[in-house]
Amino acid sequence: xxxxxxxxxxxxxxxxxxxxxxxxxxxxxxxxxxxxxxxxxxxxxxxxxxxxxxxxxxxxxxxxxxxxxxxxxxxxxxxxxxxxxxxxxxxxxxxxxxxxxxxxxxxxxxxxxxxxxxxxxxxxxxxxxxxxxxxxxxxxxxxxxxxxxxxxxxxxxxxxxxxxxxxxxxxxxxxxxxxxxxxxxxxxxxxxxxxxxxxxxxxxxxxxxxxxxxxxxxxxxxxxxxxxxxxxxxxxxxxxxxxxxxxxxxxxxxxxxxxxxxxxxxxxxxxxxxxxxxxxxxxxxxxxxxxxxxxxxxxxxxxxxxxxxxxxxxxxxxxxxxxxxxxxxxxxxxxxxxxxxxxxxxxxxxxxxxxxxxxxxxxxxxxxxxxxxxxxxxxxxxxxxxxxxxxxxxxxxxxxxxxxxxxxxxxxxxxxxxxxxxxxxxxxxxxxxxxxxxxxxxxxxxxxxxxxxxxxx
Amino acid sequence: xxxxxxxxxxxxxxxxxxxxxxxxxxxxxxxxxxxxxxxxxxxxxxxxxxxxxxxxxxxxxxxxxxxxxxxxxxxxxxxxxxxxxxxxxxxxxxxxxxxxxxxxxxxxxxxxxxxxxxxxxxxxxxxxxxxxxxxxxxxxxxxxxxxxxxxxxxxxxxxxxxxxxxxxxxxxxxxxxxxxxxxxxxxxxxxxxxxxxxxxxxxxxxxxxxxxxxxxxxxxxxxxxxxxxxxxxxxxxxxxxxxxxxxxxxxxxxxxxxxxxxxxxxxxxxxxxxxxxxxxxxxxxxxxxxxxxxxxxxxxxxxxxxxxxxxxxxxxxxxxxxxxxxxxxxxxxxxxxxxxxxxxxxxxxxxxxxxxxxxxxxxxxxxxxxxxxxxxxxxxxxxxxxxxxxxxxxxxxxxxxxxxxxxxxxxxxxxxxxxxxxxxxxxxxxxxxxxxxxxxxxxxxxxxxxxxxxxxx
Numbered sequence: 013x014x015x016x017x018x019x020x021x022x023x024x025x026x027x028x029x030x031x032x033x034x035x036x037x038x039x040x041x042x043x044x045x046x047x048x049x050x051x052x053x054x055x056x057x058x059x060x061x062x063x064x065x066x067x068x069x070x071x072x073x074x075x076x077x078x079x080x081x082x083x084x085x086x087x088x089x090x091x092x093x094x095x096x097x098x099x100x101x102x103x104x105x106x107x108x109x110x111x112x113x114x115x116x117x118x119x120x121x122x123x124x125x126x127x128x129x130x131x132x133x134x135x136x137x138x139x140x141x142x143x144x145x146x147x148x149x150x151x152x153x154x155x156x157x158x159x160x161x162x163x164x165x166x167x168x169x170x171x172x173x174x175x176x177x178x179x180x181x182x183x184x185x186x187x188x189x190x191x192x193x194x195x196x197x198x199x200x201x202x203x204x205x206x207x208x209x210x211x212x213x214x215x216x217x218x219x220x221x222x223x224x225x226x227x228x229x230x231x232x233x234x235x236x237x238x239x240x241x242x243x244x245x246x247x248x249x250x251x252x253x254x255x256x257x258x259x260x261x262x263x264x265x266x267x268x269x270x271x272x273x274x275x276x277x278x279x280x281x282x283x284x285x286x287x288x289x290x291x292x293x294x295x296x297x298x299x300x301x302x303x304x305x306x307x308x309x310x311x312x313x314x315x316x317x318x319x320x321x322x323x324x325x326x327x328x329x330x331x332x333x334x335x336x337x338x339x340x341x342x343x344x345x346x347x348x349x350x351x352x353x354x355x356x357x358x359x360x361x362x363x364x365x366x367x368x369x370x371x372x373x374x375x376x377x378x379x380x381x382x383x384x385x386x387x388x389x390x391x392x393x394x395x396x397x398x399x400x401x402x403x404x405x406x407x408x409x410x411x412x413x414x415x416x417x418x419x420x421x422x423x424x425x426x427x428x429x430x431x432x433x434x435x436x437x438x439x440x441x442x443x444x445x446x447x448x449x450x451x452x453x454x455x456x457x458x459x460x461x462x463x464x465x466x467x468x469x
Numbered sequence: 470x471x472x473x474x475x476x477x478x479x480x481x482x483x484x485x486x487x488x489x490x491x492x493x494x495x496x497x498x499x500x501x502x503x504x505x506x507x508x509x510x511x512x513x514x515x516x517x518x519x520x521x522x523x524x525x526x527x528x529x530x531x532x533x534x535x536x537x538x539x540x541x542x543x544x545x546x547x548x549x550x551x552x553x554x555x556x557x558x559x560x561x562x563x564x565x566x567x568x569x570x571x572x573x574x575x576x577x578x579x580x581x582x583x584x585x586x587x588x589x590x591x592x593x594x595x596x597x598x599x600x601x602x603x604x605x606x607x608x609x610x611x612x613x614x615x616x617x618x619x620x621x622x623x624x625x626x627x628x629x630x631x632x633x634x635x636x637x638x639x640x641x642x643x644x645x646x647x648x649x650x651x652x653x654x655x656x657x658x659x660x661x662x663x664x665x666x667x668x669x670x671x672x673x674x675x676x677x678x679x680x681x682x683x684x685x686x687x688x689x690x691x692x693x694x695x696x697x698x699x700x701x702x703x704x705x706x707x708x709x710x711x712x713x714x715x716x717x718x719x720x721x722x723x724x725x726x727x728x729x730x731x732x733x734x735x736x737x738x739x740x741x742x743x744x745x746x747x748x749x750x751x752x753x754x755x756x757x758x759x760x761x762x763x764x765x766x767x768x769x770x771x772x773x774x775x776x777x778x779x780x781x782x783x784x785x786x787x788x789x790x791x792x793x794x795x796x797x798x799x800x801x802x803x804x805x806x807x808x809x810x811x812x813x814x815x816x817x818x819x820x821x822x823x824x825x826x827x828x829x830x831x832x833x834x835x836x837x838x839x840x841x842x843x844x845x846x847x848x849x850x851x852x853x854x855x856x857x858x859x860x861x862x863x864x865x866x867x868x869x870x871x872x873x874x875x876x877x878x879x880x881x882x883x884x885x886x887x888x889x890x891x892x893x894x895x896x897x898x899x900x901x902x903x904x905x906x907x908x909x910x911x912x913x914x915x916x917x918x919x920x921x922x923x924x925x926x
Contacts, residue, residue, distance in 0.1 A: 069527065069528055075892070112623070159566065207535070432529075433528035435510045438508070
């Protein structure tokens with residue numbers, strides 16, 4: 013209709029916590045919002061490890077973005093990967109899954125595409141040691157975990173069996189700690205009494221980190237308590253150790269004193285560092301923005317890029333005052349960016365305040381009944397920590413249909429150790445043939461093993 | 470212990486309904502059972518389409534085989550693909566996922582590995598038109614379905630958009646009918662109000678079959694009622710039509726009168742025929758057993774292979790009296806085979822009765838509140854049919870933890886059309902880069918599309 017003024021066009025790259033909270037801050041504002049994400053879902057990343065460990069289903073942690081945003085009349089969602097930004101013409105270039113190109117003009121741009129796993133220059137590790145950033149990652153880790161026990165059961169050689177029952181995690185931040193706890197719980201509670209040739213509870217879980225503490229970001233008191241809890245679960249913590257080699261059969265680490273050690277571990281998981289995706293470099297080049305060591309974009313106190321008041325960077329990709337890559341930072345920065353645009357559209361003239369992160373605390377779940385929580389100077393661990401963890405996650409799951417489902421799943425795993433979402437698929441396959449073909453990777457043990465069945469009970 | 474007599478070794482190939490019921494029939498018998506399956510889960514195949522359509526999670530239809538069998542003390546489960554049978558030495562040869570070889574000696578062998586999708590000599594169709602036999606298939610179909618709507622939303626060319634909104638199903642048996650109904654329900658109820666550029670309810674669903682009726686196996690009365698229900702849902706039924714070509718952009722069909730027609734449909738699903746897997750040919754060659762046209766093994770009235778009283782074939786792979794490939798036939802034949810071995814071990818000398826299938830009826834769900842049910846001469850359709858369908862499936866899900874979960878999911882989708890398990894992954898990918906690389910297939914529309922965002926509501 014010609015008598016309409018074209019509304020201000022806001023393009024939001026990324027439908028994670030940052031993007032979602034930006035959209036919410038723009039609710040009912042007279043703007044036209046386009047949300048671009050390479051996934052069709054919004055991922056509840058803090059619970060990704062519970063999908064990997066078989067507690068939660070993919071649908072419980074990944075909701076369709078457009079279903080979450082269905083009541084936002086000014087929003088359009090597009091499934092595409094942003095590849096570049098033309099800051100002169102103010103156009104985002106993106107690619108659809110089938111290779112089709114899109115050009116998205118904007119008046120305001122919010123970039124919240126997050127970060128990806130970093131292998132610190134060793135991208136060749138990725139094929140053997142998957143990270144934990146996407147739903148694909150979580151389902152891949154689930155397959156690796158549960159298949160390792162199956163492989164151990166079918167192995168005859170004791171060394172091979174031991175290697176299948178050894179799990180190595182590189183990086184003792186929250187994800188590494190949470191996964192380490194989960195694997196020991198799976199081994200000793202979930203798989204209890206299911207195997208005949210192996211004792212799953214003998215599974216070794218090795219947790220490596222280059223630093224001198226687990227959960228270093230939680231401070232020394234909680235770090236010590238977390239280490240104690242992990243130790244009592246049977247997790248072997250190896251600090252001051254950097255992974256220098258990873259292959260399909262295990263990993264090699266180097267210690268601070270220069271000595272190296274080799275571990276035969278058929279399952280190696282990477283929970284170490286993060287780095288910015290290629291779009292960040294493209295954006296930095298186009299705008300002249302600086303990037304920090306991990307490639308994150310340095311922003312002004314109002315989250316804009318210097319010289320580009322129309323471009324805001326939010327969430328994990330934003331580099332500002334060394335703020336950590338937490339869901340809470342993403343939510344608050346996304347909401348701030350959205351609010352700033354709404355205020356501008358509403359014609360507010362008061363000079364806006366810079367972004368200020370309100371630290372609501374952080375929490376890491378270690379095992380059932382045990383978590384560590386840090387809220388400013390307040391600390392909690394053990395059962396109190398776990399109760400706070402539970403409360404926080406139920407509150408944040410609000411608005412998701414999955415809240416009840418997650419509560420039921422948590423109750424079941426807490427009471428019985430049983431995990432309802434253990435099903436895994438074969439890598440790349442559709443038919444029996446493809447299956448056989450794709451599964452016959454490098455023959456680890458070409459000798460024929462004769463299996464005499466167990467004696468009856 | 471030397472004073473033990475080595476127990477009779479029973480090897481069961483396949484952990485589907487047939488294998489599971491064979492194991493159950495052998496419960497507490499003094500035998501040593503080994504169950505071999507290429508998947509670690511038992512799949513509740515009749516509800517596979519509900520996993521594909523986003524109602525149920527993978528864990529709700531796929532339970533770990535060893536968890537299901539944990540209380541069977543005489544059973545060992547192995548994750549491996551049986552590749553051949555040495556009937557002279559009585560050894561099954563199998564391959565582990567890492568390529569390691571296994572040799573499994575048996576005294577009794579029960580073969581229940583099922584059948585796979587058949588493309589009637591056109592295996593090249595498979596890459597464009599996935600079947601519906603495995604969990605991988607279901608998750609692949611889920612991705613195809615929901616991504617098609619996303620692609621339509623991002624498409625600018627009306628013809629391309631229409632092609633993305635056209636879904637073709639080849640084969641109007643229960644799976645084809647159920648999926649056709651699901652897609653129309655997704656289009657008109659689930660995705661309602663989520664899109665801005667397209668109207669999902671305009672999605673065309675074409676159901677092709679070479680025969681002259683849908684659900685031909687249910688008889689003319691129910692076939693007519695099913696066709697009427699499908700028609701009222703908006704499914705376009707094209708009978709007497711055989712697919713002669715399938716590619717990434719659509720399919721070509723030939724009618725009985727020899728004329729051909731081309732349909733632009735970006736989503737083609739194959740729900741037509743089945744054929745025996747390679748193991749069946751290996752087994753037939755080794756035993757001299759005959760195979761029917763689909764490659765299924767012809768068995769004696771006691772389900773053994775002629776001349777091999779120690780080998781029984783059960784479930785979908787068994788060819789006997791033209792029994793259909795139904796879960797109920799698999800359960801009964803598996804249980805019969807297990808019972809026969811138990812009786813032999815127990816030393817019963819009475820000449821056993823041949824296998825007799827007791828037809829408990831079959832049911833197909835068409836849409837919410839509508840199903841067709843056939844039990845001998847008893848027929849039901851519409852709401853009564855749906856209530857019977859619901860009752861049967863709840864009964865058969867007994868023993869699965871998922872029963873409550875499935876009931877909740879069905880209640881939600883019935884009441885609101887909302888599907889909780891819509892999350893899909895990208896094909897083969899772990900990182901953002903891999904994603905971009907693997908997704909950029911053949912460029913369907915290389916022109917750059919300029920997207921002006923929608924006007925605010």
